Amino acid sequence: MNSDNDNAQDGGDAPAIFIIIGQVSQETGGDMVPVHVLLAAPDEDTAVRQCLDALSAKGFAEADLDQIGMMGGMPDEEPHASAYQGALEGEVAIINFDRLANGD
Template sequence: MNSDSDNGNLPDGEAGETPSIFIIIGQTSRRKGGEMKPVHVLIAAPDDDTAVRLCLDALSAKGFAEADLDQIGLLESMPDEEPHASAYQGALEGEVAVIAFD
């Protein structure tokens, strides 16, 4: 017998589950040895190792040359304030949401 909760083939969210949304806090630079600026990344991932790998891939794809990741945590609910609320919604939809501060 196979129920929805037993079916490992369903993507996150299809069986009524909310995917785990991680927030990764660190600093980035657009060039090697450049000035580091704060960044927050919100991402849906099954575990923290995957979240870190996807975060680094996304930062590289967005033109960041260096990243120092300081903290990782799970968000239990949508943040109340922008830009994190929109980023959380984007992460729920499968996007890697990068909030870069100048």
């Protein structure tokens, strides 16, 4: 039994890139807008903690995280492709859909 690293089957040394989907608000009780966060982390708990820290640092007062999963590789389309690359480089990449959804 060789199970020293359960992630080894997914590509060896490549870090696990998580995507966290949720909604955020700039003010408590304010309008929530969709957000996707991509980041490298050793496990889900660490990913959620790093995500919340990054959202707070960007000025979001409230976050409702709905889903977490692992990315299966580099996405084909933007803005997720750039965010994935940033996550590989150690960044916490936040895709805020507020401007994309705001058609004013």
